Amino acid sequence: MTEKLLEVKNLKQYFNIGKPKEVRAVDDISFDIYKGETLGLVGESGCGKSTTGRTLIRLYNATGGEVLYDGVNVHGKKSGKELKEFNQKMQMIFQDPYASLNPRMKISDIIAEGIDIHGLAKSPKERLEKVYKLLETVGLNKEHANRYPHEFSGGQRQRIGIARALAVEPEFIIADEPISALDVSIQAQVVNLLKKLQKERELTYLFIAHDLSMVKYISDRIGVMYFGKLVELAPADDLYRNPVHPYTQSLLSAIPLPDPEYERSRKRKAYRPDIHQYEDGEDVRMREISPGHFVNCSEKEFEQYKANYNHKK
Amino acid sequence: MKKLLEVKDLHISFHTFAGEVQAIRGVDFDLHEGETLAIVGESGSGKSVTTKSIMRLLPQGNSEIKSGEILFNGENLATASEKKMQKIRGKDISMIFQDPMTSLNPTMTIGKQIMEPLIKHRNLGKKEATERTIKLLDLVGIPKPETRLKQYPHQFSGGMRQRVVIAIALACAPKVLIADEPTTALDVTIQGQILDLMKDLQKKIETSIIFITHDLGVVANVADRVAVMYGGKIVEVGTVDEIFYNPQHPYTWGLISSMPSLDSQDEELFVIPGTPPDLLHPPKGDAFAPRNPYAMKIDKEEQPPMFKVSDTHYAATWLLHPDAPKVEPPLAVQERQAKFHASIKGDK
Numbered sequence: 001m002t003e004k005l006l007e008v009k010n011l012k013q014y015f016n017i018g019k020p021k022e023v024r025a026v027d028d029i030s031f032d033i034y035k036g037e038t039l040g041l042v043g044e045s046g047c048g049k050s051t052t053g054r055t056l057i058r059l060y061n062a063t064g065g066e067v068l069y070d071g072v073n074v075h076g077k078k079s080g081k082e083l084k085e086f087n088q089k090m091q092m093i094f095q096d097p098y099a100s101l102n103p104r105m106k107i108s109d110i111i112a113e114g115i116d117i118h119g120l121a122k123s124p125k126e127r128l129e130k131v132y133k134l135l136e137t138v139g140l141n142k143e144h145a146n147r148y149p150h151e152f153s154g155g156q157r158q159r160i161g162i163a164r165a166l167a168v169e170p171e172f173i174i175a176d177e178p179i180s181a182l183d184v185s186i187q188a189q190v191v192n193l194l195k196k197l198q199k200e201r202e203l204t205y206l207f208i209a210h211d212l213s214m215v216k217y218i219s220d221r222i223g224v225m226y227f228g229k230l231v232e233l234a235p236a237d238d239l240y241r242n243p244v245h246p247y248t249q250s251l252l253s254a255i256p257l258p259d260p261e262y263e264r265s266r267k268r269k270a271y272r273p274d275i276h277q278y279e280d281g282e283d284v285r286m287r288e289i290s291p292g293h294f295v296n297c298s299e300k301e302f303e304q305y306k307a308n309y310n311h312k313k
Numbered sequence: 314m315k316k317l318l319e320v321k322d323l324h325i326s327f328h329t330f331a332g333e334v335q336a337i338r339g340v341d342f343d344l345h346e347g348e349t350l351a352i353v354g355e356s357g358s359g360k361s362v363t364t365k366s367i368m369r370l371l372p373q374g375n376s377e378i379k380s381g382e383i384l385f386n387g388e389n390l391a392t393a394s395e396k397k398m399q400k401i402r403g404k405d406i407s408m409i410f411q412d413p414m415t416s417l418n419p420t421m422t423i424g425k426q427i428m429e430p431l432i433k434h435r436n437l438g439k440k441e442a443t444e445r446t447i448k449l450l451d452l453v454g455i456p457k458p459e460t461r462l463k464q465y466p467h468q469f470s471g472g473m474r475q476r477v478v479i480a481i482a483l484a485c486a487p488k489v490l491i492a493d494e495p496t497t498a499l500d501v502t503i504q505g506q507i508l509d510l511m512k513d514l515q516k517k518i519e520t521s522i523i524f525i526t527h528d529l530g531v532v533a534n535v536a537d538r539v540a541v542m543y544g545g546k547i548v549e550v551g552t553v554d555e556i557f558y559n560p561q562h563p564y565t566w567g568l569i570s571s572m573p574s575l576d577s578q579d580e581e582l583f584v585i586p587g588t589p590p591d592l593l594h595p596p597k598g599d600a601f602a603p604r605n606p607y608a609m610k611i612d613k614e615e616q617p618p619m620f621k622v623s624d625t626h627y628a629a630t631w632l633l634h635p636d637a638p639k640v641e642p643p644l645a646v647q648e649r650q651a652k653f654h655a656s657i658k659g660d661k
């Protein structure tokens with residue numbers, strides 16, 4: 001698992017550039033995604049996770065920086081054929097199950113859209129069989145194929161979105177909160193499914209979510225974002241055992257656990273960005289605190305973090 | 314504790330091209346004064362439809378309350394007139410919807426959206442309404458409320474927008490607040506702040522809350538009691554401790570076994586086998602039977618009644634019938650039950 005599938009270099013995505021309400025949604029982040037791994041992405045609501053995903057898949061033109069997929073720049077000029085290839089290789093499962101399904105289309109046609117575009121079924125019969133199989137895979141049944149999106153609950157719609165993404169047999173899937181609208185059993189079903197498909201087909205995932213127990217379970221590595229920046233990136237176990245950045249610590253202290261007794265005495269740790277006290281021009285960047293574990297910090301903080309980190313071991 | 318709201322044998326259907334979808338098939342529950350009742354359950358099991366029916370906000374045209382009662386203040390809301398409902402909505406009962414982005418009007422300032430119900434239901438003048446709005450924004454933790462109330466929703470982050478939605482829902486100090494997945498779209502730190510805020514406000518204005526969520530960690534944090542829904546029915550109800558440490562219904566067992574813990578590693582997560590019931594053709598027996606490894610012959614024939622476990626705890630499963638064989642629940646549940654029995658012994 002050392003071959004890079006995706007290289008993200010100094011990626012920036014700003015909105016309303018030059019206007020008073022300019023937003024630096026993604027502000028100079030760099031990371032790699034290896035073939036066959038799951039990279040989890042967590043962080044405060046509004047910190048830029050979805051924007052990162054959308055920029056990777058070319059829904060936005062990047063304001064700055066580069067995204068290389070298998071060594072090829074995703075954002076450069078492309079022929080129609082190249083675009084179609086990219087579109088089949090990279091799929092996104094969207095956060096909002098309400099807005100992402102066309103209300104006028106039958107479920108079977110929504111799911112089969114990609115199958116049709118990429119010619120993946122040889123006959124109408126095969127197409128329908130694929131649709132049934134996909135419905136079953138995501139925990140729905142055949143009877144649902146002829147209905148329309150408004151007839152489904154929030155969770156059911158999200159499963160339709162997942163079936164649609166899986167239909168074109170992609171290599172890389174960006175899953176933007178794919179399970180937060182689902183009940184826990186179906187969450188487990190979808191996560192098992194994503195893991196199984198990953199093993200069988202060497203799929204690569206960028207998995208964006210708020211449910212930190214699930215992110216830990218599914219991810220090999222996890223990146224933590226805060227206000228457009230990546231503040232920590234580490235192997236999943238290491239991040240949970242040794243969170244270094246104070247924002248990560250605050251986030252982990254707030255995970256609600258299914259244990260009423262524990263919740264009655266729960267203490268959360270607050271994060272105040274002003275504790276950093278960075279000086280103007282201070283060199284704040286990602287530094288490697290142990291193999292594969294990076295923290296965004298100044299030189300001075302790095303020394304402190306290292307001292308504490310070693311103590312814990 | 315006094316009952317504030319009583320839902321009795323509620324049946325709701327949707328008329329679709331494919332036929333009649335029997336979405337709610339006999340739901341009963343009470344909401345007590347000052348409590349938080351969490352509703353959990355499979356997606357599509359009818360949580361949103363049940364609570365929307367209390368507000369009478371089901372889509373007009375294809376939905377129908379077939380039978381049952383929704384008693385609030387001696388009045389049956391299931392048959393109340395639209396005029397009556399307009400007086401109740403937002404004033405006595407208010408709702409935070411599952412989809413936070415669509416519940417604010419993008420073209421209206423935040424201030425105006427909060428003031429509207431105050432002017433309409435409480436007959437406040439403009440000045441008083443503004444003052445009260447500033448207080449409310451302050452209460453839900455929005456800094457500099459005087460300037461913020463002149464801004465529009467897109468100038469607020471997701472977490473702040475959700476607090477505004479909560480401020481609107483609480484504007485008239487309702488007796489019942491229905492919150493449908495109010496924190497699902499938020500990160501755990503902001504979620505934590507909002508849960509604390511709701512609990513705090515609940516104490517101050519003595520609101521009863523119906524809280525719908527899939528996140529059992531959140532349920533453990535906020536709920537006094539929990540109702541578990543499956544296939545258009547409530548299949549188990551009890552105090553939060555009874556449901557988490559001594560669950561009785563095989564569907565509840567399935568839910569509890571499906572969650573990863575923070576130390577789950579490579580093993581597959583437990584999944585409830587099979588698919589949800591087709592509510593176009595609901596089964597004759599127990600809707601959960603085809604997916605239930607513990608199912609008996611009677612389950613395919615007859616729907617189980619609610620069996621009493623304690624004064625506060627009921628579950629609809631034939632396993633609680635005196636003649637049923639004893640079965641071993643899944644390991645994750647046994648561990649929880651052991652803890653429960655230990656704590657009962659400890660109390661004595």
Ligand SMILES: Nc1ncnc2c1ncn2[C@@H]1O[C@H](COP(=O)(O)OP(=O)(O)OP(=O)(O)O)[C@@H](O)[C@H]1O
Binds near residue numbers: 025049052470500
């Ligand atoms: N099209 C847009 N125009 C202007 N601002 C935008 C746009 N899309 C996103 N933003 C802003 O960029 C920031 C990052 O948004 P993004 O949706 O990426 O956050 P997120 O981390 O996915 O949050 P959540 O967890 O709530 O989904 C936010 O401040 C948001 O308001």
Ligand SMILES: Nc1ncnc2c1ncn2[C@@H]1O[C@H](COP(=O)(O)OP(=O)(O)OP(=O)(O)O)[C@@H](O)[C@H]1O
Binds near residue numbers: 153154336356361
């Ligand atoms: N407008 C409608 N037309 C037809 N069927 C509907 C309609 N609205 C809801 N349903 C059906 O009613 C059932 C209950 O839906 P509901 O939205 O209450 O589920 P839920 O428990 O809130 O699920 P989720 O957790 O996914 O939000 C589902 O089977 C759904 O398909």
Ligand code: SF4
Binds near residue numbers: 562563564602603630
């Ligand atoms: S009544 Fe029967 S099928 Fe239903 S949950 Fe109980 S044991 Fe299972």
Ligand SMILES: [Mg+2]
Binds near residue numbers: 049050051176
């Ligand atoms: Mg997002």
Ligand SMILES: [Mg+2]
Binds near residue numbers: 154360361362411
């Ligand atoms: Mg719902």
